[in-house]
Amino acid sequence: EVQLVETGGGLVQPGRSLKLSCVASGFTFNNYWMSWTRQAPGKGLEWVASITNSGGSTYYPDSVKGRFTISRDNAQNTLYLQMNSLRSEDTATYYCTRRGNPWYFDYWGQGVMVTVSS
Amino acid sequence: EIVLTQSPTTMAASPGEKVTLTCRASSSVSYMHWYQQRSGTSPKLWIYETSKLASGVPNRFSGSGSGTSYSLTINSMETEDAATYYCQQGSSYPPTFGGGTKLELK
Numbered sequence: 001e002v003q004l005v006e007t008g009g010g011l012v013q014p015g016r017s018l019k020l021s022c023v024a025s026g027f028t029f030n031n032y033w034m035s036w037t038r039q040a041p042g043k044g045l046e047w048v049a050s051i052t053n054s055g056g057s058t059y060y061p062d063s064v065k066g067r068f069t070i071s072r073d074n075a076q077n078t079l080y081l082q083m084n085s086l087r088s089e090d091t092a093t094y095y096c097t098r099r100g101n102p103w104y105f106d107y108w109g110q111g112v113m114v115t116v117s118s
Numbered sequence: 119e120i121v122l123t124q125s126p127t128t129m130a131a132s133p134g135e136k137v138t139l140t141c142r143a144s145s146s147v148s149y150m151h152w153y154q155q156r157s158g159t160s161p162k163l164w165i166y167e168t169s170k171l172a173s174g175v176p177n178r179f180s181g182s183g184s185g186t187s188y189s190l191t192i193n194s195m196e197t198e199d200a201a202t203y204y205c206q207q208g209s210s211y212p213p214t215f216g217g218g219t220k221l222e223l224k
Contacts, residue, residue, distance in 0.1 A: 047215070105153075105206075108161055
């Protein structure tokens with residue numbers, strides 16, 4: 001059974017940093033691209049970042065480019081999202097997602113809440 | 119970036135009723151994917167590559183479409199189908215989602 005378990009969320013002040021982690025199990029982690037997708041309270045879904053199976057390439061939308069960094073440790077079956085210079089508009093539930101091909105998200109974690117507020 | 123517009127935004131259906139949700143893309147896409155999100159839970163992949171049902175999805179669901187117009191159809195509404203449904207395209211970078219259709223039970 002595929003499982004994605006996120007940790008690391010919480011309350012953080014604007015301008016500060018936070019790092020999310022996602023431990024994957026139930027599949028061969030290093031065979032899959034992985035992604036983060038977020039959902040602001042009461043809003044829709046937004047893709048945040050993706051990383052290739054080797055970790056050699058990363059992809060971001062303009063809304064987080066230069067502030068967020070996705071990375072992975074294939075030996076530990078773990079995905080990360082380093083979030084810097086956080087803004088109030090980054091407040092959301094962040095989901096760790098496995099990427100299927102052609103570019104859909106076939107498994108989702110339970111999500112972790114990030115609140116950016118002073 | 120391709121903008122996806124879902125309609126209606128909200129709707130209610132009675133048990134047994136046929137339901138059709140629509141997703142329109144601002145430019146042509148090759149495939150459309152759909153997700154179901156029940157209240158308080160994570161989204162689940164529901165339909166991928168326009169018409170393929172994800173594992174465990176009842177066959178009363180179907181997907182169709184091409185170009186800029188796609189739809190998700192429920193042949194006969196059941197209680198458990200009440201949820202928000204999102205469409206998503208991955209044909210053109212960046213991947214984008216529609217705003218969602220909230221489907222309620224009448």
